Amino acid sequence: MVIKCNMMRFRHVILVFAFFICYSNVSSQNYFQQKVDYKISALLDTLSETLEVNCILSYTNNSPDKLDYIYFHLWWNAYGDKQSAFSEQNLTLGDRDFFFANEEKMGGYEQIEFKDGNRLLDFEDYTIDSKAHKDIVKVLLKSPLSPGETRDISINYTLKIPYAFSRAGYSDNLYRMTQWYPKPAVYDVKGWHPMPYLAYGEYYSEFGDYELQITVPVSFSIASTGLV
Numbered sequence: 001m002v003i004k005c006n007m008m009r010f011r012h013v014i015l016v017f018a019f020f021i022c023y024s025n026v027s028s029q030n031y032f033q034q035k036v037d038y039k040i041s042a043l044l045d046t047l048s049e050t051l052e053v054n055c056i057l058s059y060t061n062n063s064p065d066k067l068d069y070i071y072f073h074l075w076w077n078a079y080g081d082k083q084s085a086f087s088e089q090n091l092t093l094g095d096r097d098f099f100f101a102n103e104e105k106m107g108g109y110e111q112i113e114f115k116d117g118n119r120l121l122d123f124e125d126y127t128i129d130s131k132a133h134k135d136i137v138k139v140l141l142k143s144p145l146s147p148g149e150t151r152d153i154s155i156n157y158t159l160k161i162p163y164a165f166s167r168a169g170y171s172d173n174l175y176r177m178t179q180w181y182p183k184p185a186v187y188d189v190k191g192w193h194p195m196p197y198l199a200y201g202e203y204y205s206e207f208g209d210y211e212l213q214i215t216v217p218v219s220f221s222i223a224s225t226g227l228v
Helices: 002-030 075-080 085-092
Strands: 035-045 050-060 067-073 108-116 119-121 123-128 131-145 150-160 169-171 174-176 186-188 191-193 210-215
Touching: 075 085, 075 108, 075 131, 085 131, 108 131, 119 131, 131 150
Parallel strands: 035 210
Antiparallel strands: 035 050, 050 150, 067 131, 108 119, 108 150, 123 131, 169 174, 186 191
């Protein structure tokens, strides 16, 4: 009886072990991560409180799906809309500075355009539950982005820098430039993850390589991550 019991235990262990190996293989086959690389050239104008930006974004589709569109976060548009999720969260927390701010202290993307080569790409605000989020747009591709394909998208825009109501913006001669460039929403095994900008909250973003050239007044110093 002792030998029989041990054999049954041994078979049970083998079955459980085999289950985890099988489950691990399935999970690893389903996992993928998109890659987003940037080449950005920017010019800071401290008189108009704007940033002129030219950007080439290289989007690599590592998913098994064809993509007809890409959701982009234009998070600073939250600083130009007093009905944004950012504004609503601030009001809920008792912070009314942005909601009652003058227009000159607000900010966001101006004259933005997305191009695939020489072809302009149409885009529209992201809408859910009948509410349009101006800080998220759906960019429609001219042709599907196939699995394994990399597509270059040029993005040119003027960014109006807001007053520092939150983690980003200007105050005196300090410019806090966080989340200031268009960022594709994450696309994973659960699909797209468009997220509105919030004063209190975390971000879910794709990884990639960045090359940045920025021109600022000669009296300014720049603090950043990465290699200079």
